[in-house]
Amino acid sequence: MDRIRITGGNPLHGIIPISGAKNAALPLMIASLLTSDTLTLENVPHLADVEGLMRILGNHGVDISVNGRRERQEEGYSRTIHFTCRTIVDTTAPYELVSKMRASFWVIGPLLAREGRARVSLPGGCAIGTRPVDLFLEGLAALGAEIEIDGGYVNATAPKGGLIGNRYRFPKVSVGATHVMMMAATLARGTTVIENAAREPEIVDLANCLNAMGAKISGAGSKTITVEGVTTLSGARHRVLPDRIETGTYAMAVAMTGGDVVLEGTDAALLDNALDILRQTGAEITATGTGLRIVRNGGGIHPVDVVTEPFPGFPTDLQAQFMALMTRASGVSHITETIFENRFMHVQELARLGARISLSGQMARVEGVSRLKGAPVMATDLRASVSLVIAGLAAEGETVVNRVYHLDRGFERLEEKLGRCGAIVQRVSE
């Protein structure tokens, strides 16, 4: 199993290219199930989750070809991939594949919309809470689907003639359930109105792609999304938006180690809230023509309180990284996690490096310390893992992050990107 060995203490200087967003690429890839034409996606990140989803889509009958042309000079960065699903050959998404990744459950929407039936294993994904699927099932039932759960699988059947548009209000905001409702409603008869929808940029990216495929979706990015059903969708070409979580992660790394880094190919507007918070900690952030520049030259890290919220609030996917930063702040900060009930597993690992953090329910109290010292630590989930990398970069001596496969789910060539900016980060394979 691979590990990452970090020798901390170096400020970061240079340019980091930001990849296409994992959390946009996954639903976009799934949208290829809605059409018999080719959906071409540009800027698809090279990640374990993308490879895993390709296997799942292949099982349903999607033919996948990766362009020879590289999008960037460096071999292996985000790619252009063509997805063609002439016919759906299997409407079952099996446990062995779906249990590895939360988003793979989302195939239920397109399968049901196009084929009228789906049998999909209950999902896996980061172990950050119970992560039920009740909202998906209620939403699909509102479109007329009959749903039963049997042997760890959700069996869903559309009425004769297909799903039927309806008005549905989510009792709680869910990114995944909004993606699924939107995809399912594109081929439903009549109009669907989704209320209390998630507003994340990845929802807007999916809606834009679906509209390019011939769907009639309006309101994505607001709380109410309207989908007028159409009979078929066609192919399209779409570029995956930049990864706002990767952007925020590297910005926090620079805010913690100090230095001057340009994050190339990203868009500051995707993470306004997180960047405002970072500015309050003392980092200087400016938008450049093609990305953003983050600078911290000396000066302390100011403590700032944060509460995670659905977009446009502070993202839960940056909570662990921000906590790493706050471990070195000149004072006490409070970090409240409101999205997932068990997303503090990095706390005990940060403590191994000398962080002082106490938990009370969903709130962490972080008392900044003047130095962290390297230690062996265990990655527990994707964003927790990268928070340990950030802390290791700022710690004295050597930190070894074990169970690196979590990182490979969501960070493209992390050690190479950091290494180019002066970090000493090495992957050790055993």
Ligand SMILES: CC(=O)N[C@H]1[C@@H](OP(=O)(O)OP(=O)(O)OC[C@H]2O[C@@H](n3ccc(=O)[nH]c3=O)[C@H](O)[C@@H]2O)O[C@H](CO)[C@@H](O)[C@@H]1O
């Ligand atoms: C692949 C992907 O895009 N993953 C992101 C997506 O996950 P995901 O789509 O799984 O997250 P949701 O927005 O659905 O989850 C929000 C909350 O709703 C709850 N819930 C969700 C569905 C449901 O049927 N019932 C229910 O109770 C969840 O347990 C959680 O407490 O959004 C999360 C919140 O921004 C991010 O952390 C994940 O990185």
Ligand SMILES: C=C(OP(=O)(O)O)C(=O)O
């Ligand atoms: C929690 C995440 O992913 P997933 O929803 O796939 O588990 C994440 O991207 O931080």
